[in-house]
Amino acid sequence: xxxxxxxxxxxxxxxxxxxxxxxxxxxxxxxxxxxxxxxxxxxxxxxxxxxxxxxxxxxxxxxxxxxxxxxxxxxxxxxxxxxxxxxxxxxxxxxxxxxxxxxxxxxxxxxxxxxxxxxxxxxxxxxxxxxxxxxxxxxxxxxxxxxxxxxxxxxxxxxxxxxxxxxxxxxxxxxxxxxxxxxxxxxxxxxxxxxxxxxxxxxxxxxxxxxxxxxxxxxxxxxxxxxxxxxxxxxxxxxxxxxxxxxxxxxxxxxxxxxxxxxxxxxxxxxxxxxxxxxxxxxxxxxxxxxxxxxxxxxxxxxxxxxxxxxxxxxxx
Numbered sequence: 235x236x237x238x239x240x241x242x243x244x245x246x247x248x249x250x251x252x253x254x255x256x257x258x259x260x261x262x263x264x265x266x267x268x269x270x271x272x273x274x275x276x277x278x279x280x281x282x283x284x285x286x287x288x289x290x291x292x293x294x295x296x297x298x299x300x301x302x303x304x305x306x307x308x309x310x311x312x313x314x315x316x317x318x319x320x321x322x323x324x325x326x327x328x329x330x331x332x333x334x335x336x337x338x339x340x341x342x343x344x345x346x347x348x349x350x351x352x353x354x355x356x357x358x359x360x361x362x363x364x365x366x367x368x369x370x371x372x373x374x375x376x377x378x379x380x381x382x383x384x385x386x387x388x389x390x391x392x393x394x395x396x397x398x399x400x401x402x403x404x405x406x407x408x409x410x411x412x413x414x415x416x417x418x419x420x421x422x423x424x425x426x427x428x429x430x431x432x433x434x435x436x437x438x439x440x441x442x443x444x445x446x447x448x449x450x451x452x453x454x455x456x457x458x459x460x461x462x463x464x465x466x467x468x469x470x471x472x473x474x475x476x477x478x479x480x481x482x483x484x485x486x487x488x489x490x491x492x493x494x495x496x497x498x499x500x501x502x503x504x505x506x507x508x509x510x511x512x513x514x515x516x517x518x519x520x521x522x523x524x525x526x527x528x529x530x531x532x533x534x535x536x537x538x539x540x541x542x543x544x545x546x547x548x549x550x551x
Contacts, residue, residue, distance in 0.1 A: 244294050244400075245272040245279040252294045252398060253281040264292050289315035289379060296330070297382055297397045305333075305392035312386070315379040316399050323374040324402035329363035332395045335387065336361045337427065341434030341527060341534040345389045351381035355413050357435030357529065361427035369438075370402070372410050412522070413438030419445055419548045422456065425525070425541030429457065431534050432527065432541035440523040448548035449518040455511035457543035461525075463492040464532035469542055470524035472517050493536070509542065514549070 245255045247269030255272035256264070261280035269281040283296040297314050300306040316325065335345035343360035353371055373380055386393055402408075408415040413436075416423070423440055425432040442451065453471065461469040471491050493507060515521055527534065534540055 242293070245270075247279040247281050249281070251281045251296070253279040254292060254294050256280045264290075266292065284314050286310070286312035286314065286384075289317060291317035291319070293319065293401045295399050297395070297399060299384070299393060299395045302394060302396060305394045306386075307390065307392050308386065309388045310386055312384040314382045316382070316401075317379040318373060319401050319403075321403050321405075322401040323372070323404040323407040325371040325373055325380060326400040326402055327369045327371065328398040328400070329367045329369075330396040330398060332359075332363035332397065334360050334362075334384075334393045334395070335389050335391045337431050337433060339431055339533045339535055340529075340531055341431050342529065343433070345387040346391075346393065347383075347385045348395075349383050349385075351383075352376040355411070355436065355438040356433065359426055359433060361430050361433075363426065364424040364428050367424065367426065369413050370408060370415060374404065374407075409439070409441060409522075411439050412441035413525075414440045416440075416442045416546070417445075419448060420546065422543075422545055423523070424543050425461075428541040428543055430540065432461070434527050434529045434534065437526045438524075440525060442521040442546065442548075444520045445548055447551060449551040450515050450549045451521050452512050452514045452547050452549060453544045454547070455509050455543070456545050458539040459509040459542040459544070460536050460539040461492050461509075461527075461542060462532060462534055462536065464530075466492075466530075467527040467532075467534070468492055468524065470526075471513065472515050472521055472523070473513050511544075518551070 242254045242256055245253055247253045249269055251269055253269055255277045258268065258278050261268055261278050264282060266280035266282040268278040270279045271277065272279045282290055282292045283298045284290045285298055286300060295316060337343050337360050343358040346360045347358040348360060349358050350371055427433060461467055469491050
């Protein structure tokens with residue numbers, strides 16, 4: 235007799251969804267759906283999705299909204315739970331699609347709210363997810379299962395969401411406090427809900443792995459960007475001292491970067507109305523951008539511009 239064994243690792247299904255490699259019987263037992271083959275044809279790529287009121291202990295489970303891929307328009311509380319595997323330190327959320335009622339101008343989610351139990355790096359998300367947007371949850375020593383809650387109001391709006399949840403073992407975790415983590419030499423970084431109003435009540439690091447042979451990083455603005463100084467919101471870039479080109483001394487340090495709610499065209503204020511670009515870090519190590527916003531009642535947009543949109547490129551040593 236030949237006994238075949240393989241790890242239940244991630245696989246890409248025929249429909250491009252990410253699943254886990256199981257036997258056909260195992261996939262049926264966990265309530266998954268076959269989506270192509272894996273393990274040289276001996277296994278099936280098992281796609282698992284849960285909806286309101288359901289739970290899962292399967293890695294690479296998708297949270298999907300009622301009537302997916304259609305939309306729903308009603309007030310309801312939708313809760314889903316992920317039971318974590320042993321030695322899981324983090325959960326990664328990959329937002330395949332997310333569209334709900336927008337926050338108000340201060341970044342508050344007054345109508346729809348997406349929250350995660352025990353998470354302190356954000357209060358609520360609402361609005362829309364940028365393309366290929368991800369977020370890490372630190373779950374070590376927190377209650378299991380992790381609960382994902384979607385609250386929707388009576389507002390007339392067509393909502394839908396699809397989020398992939400990946401369990402990250404402690405041996406592969408990223409630094410705690412990082413909401414996002416980027417690998418590779420180039421890429422795009424955006425605030426949640428860009429180009430809409432950025433959310434209030436977030437406090438997380440946008441972290442970048444140091445790549446071999448690369449030292450500094452150049453950030454280039456790729457679209458309109460605005461993070462308000464009012465209420466002490468910050469987009470802390472590790473860039474060192476600026477040229478001291480504003481009359482407000484406290485804003486001459488770019489690693490404490492934010493923008494004034496100002497009127498463009500006033501010469502001595504202009505430097506703090508616009509995010510400087512391009513800028514290059516003075517740090518040769520791993521880079522972290524700290525993004526912190528407060529629930530404070532101050533507007534998070536100026537003349538229709540809100541949040542940040544930049545490209546990054548790592549430079550040779």
